[in-house]
Amino acid sequence: MKLKRILIGLEIHIELKTKSKMFCGCSAVHFEKIPNSQTCPVCLGLPGALPVPNFKAIESVILIGQALNCEILKESKFDRKNYFYPDLPKGYQISQYDQPFCLNGWLEYKIQGTNYRAKIRRVHLEEDTGKLVHTQVKGKSCSLIDFNRSGCPLVEIVTEPEFDSSLAAKTFLEKLQKIVRYLEVADADMEKGQMRCEPTVNLEIEDGGKNYFTPLVEIKNINSFRFVQKAIDFEVERQFKDFEEKRIEKMPGNKTTRGWSEKKLETGLQRTKEEASDYRYFPEPDIPPIFWSDKQITNFKELFKKIVLPDKLESRFISLYGLRPEQAEILCRDKETAFYFEKCVELGKIKKITSLDIVNKLINQSKKAKQFADLSPKEFIEKIGESQKLFSLNKEEISLIADRVLKENQKIQDEYRKGKTQVLGFLIGLVQKEAKGKADPRIVQKILAEKLA
Amino acid sequence: MNDKNKQKLKNIKTLSEEEVKHIAKLANLSLSNEEVKKFQGQLSETLNFIQVLDELNTEKAEPTNHASGLSNIFRQDEIKPSISQAEALANAPSLSDGFFKVKAILERNDDEI
Numbered sequence: 001m002k003l004k005r006i007l008i009g010l011e012i013h014i015e016l017k018t019k020s021k022m023f024c025g026c027s028a029v030h031f032e033k034i035p036n037s038q039t040c041p042v043c044l045g046l047p048g049a050l051p052v053p054n055f056k057a058i059e060s061v062i063l064i065g066q067a068l069n070c071e072i073l074k075e076s077k078f079d080r081k082n083y084f085y086p087d088l089p090k091g092y093q094i095s096q097y098d099q100p101f102c103l104n105g106w107l108e109y110k111i112q113g114t115n116y117r118a119k120i121r122r123v124h125l126e127e128d129t130g131k132l133v134h135t136q137v138k139g140k141s142c143s144l145i146d147f148n149r150s151g152c153p154l155v156e157i158v159t160e161p162e163f164d165s166s167l168a169a170k171t172f173l174e175k176l177q178k179i180v181r182y183l184e185v186a187d188a189d190m191e192k193g194q195m196r197c198e199p200t201v202n203l204e205i206e207d208g209g210k211n212y213f214t215p216l217v218e219i220k221n222i223n224s225f226r227f228v229q230k231a232i233d234f235e236v237e238r239q240f241k242d243f244e245e246k247r248i249e250k251m252p253g254n255k256t257t258r259g260w261s262e263k264k265l266e267t268g269l270q271r272t273k274e275e276a277s278d279y280r281y282f283p284e285p286d287i288p289p290i291f292w293s294d295k296q297i298t299n300f301k302e303l304f305k306k307i308v309l310p311d312k313l314e315s316r317f318i319s320l321y322g323l324r325p326e327q328a329e330i331l332c333r334d335k336e337t338a339f340y341f342e343k344c345v346e347l348g349k350i351k352k353i354t355s356l357d358i359v360n361k362l363i364n365q366s367k368k369a370k371q372f373a374d375l376s377p378k379e380f381i382e383k384i385g386e387s388q389k390l391f392s393l394n395k396e397e398i399s400l401i402a403d404r405v406l407k408e409n410q411k412i413q414d415e416y417r418k419g420k421t422q423v424l425g426f427l428i429g430l431v432q433k434e435a436k437g438k439a440d441p442r443i444v445q446k447i448l449a450e451k452l453a
Numbered sequence: 454m455n456d457k458n459k460q461k462l463k464n465i466k467t468l469s470e471e472e473v474k475h476i477a478k479l480a481n482l483s484l485s486n487e488e489v490k491k492f493q494g495q496l497s498e499t500l501n502f503i504q505v506l507d508e509l510n511t512e513k514a515e516p517t518n519h520a521s522g523l524s525n526i527f528r529q530d531e532i533k534p535s536i537s538q539a540e541a542l543a544n545a546p547s548l549s550d551g552f553f554k555v556k557a558i559l560e561r562n563d564d565e566i
């Protein structure tokens with residue numbers, strides 16, 4: 001019996017950071033607020049309330065759709081998804097079924113320098129549920145509900161089941177998080193539940209010249225990128241063993257949901273999954289349909305064009321400022337650092353401080369908990385200018401120190417020569433320490449590289 | 454009996470017990486065995502009655518998903534005052550510490566979305 005292929009599809013929910021909720025004027029900022037203090041008849045599902053869609057939330061979804069290279073549908077509508085659960089006050093969730101705002105896209109992500117393309121099936125808008133707390137009151141188990149989150153705008157992104165490793169799934173999710181943050185439509189912090197991911201996993205197994213597919217499993221309750229990987233890896237192993245034992249194949253109706261347990265580091269069966277027809281979707285009668293004019297579609301596209309996305313910024317940093325791809329990637333992890341860097345480069349020109357001086361300082365600093373955050377770009381440039389004046393050691397003096405450091409670290413030298421070039425940074429650090437910071441790091445790097453060659 | 458009614462009789466379908474139980478589960482209802490039998494008959498009758506709609510020729514009718522004739526109704530992203538916690542909880546059958554309280558949900562951590 002041989003594992004032929006892992007198939008992973010992702011369903012991602014992201015909370016939008018609008019001021020108000022999706023269909024009412026209650027505040028959508030619900031994290032750690034007094035329970036049930038931000039509700040109204042609409043988001044409590046009281047009879048007679050009328051939901052009215054928040055345009056900003058729709059615009060945000062359409063921005064995400066465009067960043068994921070989707071097509072914007074000219075006709076859209078909301079639908080009711082019917083099911084009972086205590087955190088869903090109306091007995092249905094307002095969602096989108098057959099006419100979501102965006103369809104059929106893709107997103108490229110990179111693993112160790114190689115580009116991969118993930119296909120996106122759909123991007124739609126829906127309302128969040130209330131929050132359940134499972135606890136005990138007076139010694140009796142019960143569940144408590146806070147409806148502050150009820151009705152907050154939630155984007156759902158569904159990919160094709162084409163990721164073939166947990167690393168691919170995780171890398172894609174990190175890229176997606178970076179994009180929604182650049183778009184400034186969401187904070188997407190997984191620990192805070194602002195970004196939630198449910199991978200659906202199954203396997204193709206070869207046995208005796210025949211191929212079999214294991215039943216689909218959806219994994220819930222994952223709240224960090226690290227656990228996305230761990231949960232999928234656990235599930236792959238579990239499904240393989242399960243198939244060896246029971247030989248149950250994928251069939252309509254045998255999809256199940258399993259919950260990831262952080263404590264046990266395993267997934268546990270929650271229930272059998274309902275079929276789409278069980279949700280009895282139908283058009284939301286309280287919300288009229290949406291038809292976009294050509295002009296409105298153009299407006300959405302114009303708005304999107306104004307936003308710089310990380311990929312574009314990285315290439316700009318490489319071509320315009322001569323950064324290495326790794327450096328560009330580090331600087332572009334968040335928009336603030338990237339823009340800070342650009343501002344510094346501009347200011348540095350007058351003082352003859354190069355973009356490479358800035359990037360080195362900035363990357364070293366950002367490793368140390370972003371000390372630069374307290375400095376304005378102008379102050380930062382001044383600081384670099386001062387430290388460059390401090391580089392009082394000449395080449396000969398640095399060379400002597402380098403010789404001493406290399407002699408004391410024969411092992412590391414060997415590692416470097418075996419191809420582990422990243423130890424160079426460590427050696428530079430040692431020389432710098434000996435030189436008490438009085439050596440220009442660029443010269444140290446050059447001298448060390450020459451000596452090690 | 455005319456042809457039409459004969460045709461109707463042929464199409465009459467009786468829901469199985471399983472189907473009735475499944476529908477009850479989706480509607481969050483618990484039914485006794487007698488009730489399952491009772492609704493098996495009643496629901497089947499209702500379905501067959503509604504089947505009269507199949508006789509309409511809808512080939513040229515556009516699907517409608519809204520009756521008001523309105524479209525593109527939106528609101529700006531502005532905060533309006535919420536009701537107070539006390540008002541929100543006023544009609545709750547059971548509460549605890551500012552929360553609505555319900556029976557313990559057996560499915561651990563199951564956040565359905």
Ligand SMILES: [Zn+2]
Nearest residue numbers: 024026040043
């Ligand atoms: Zn509300």
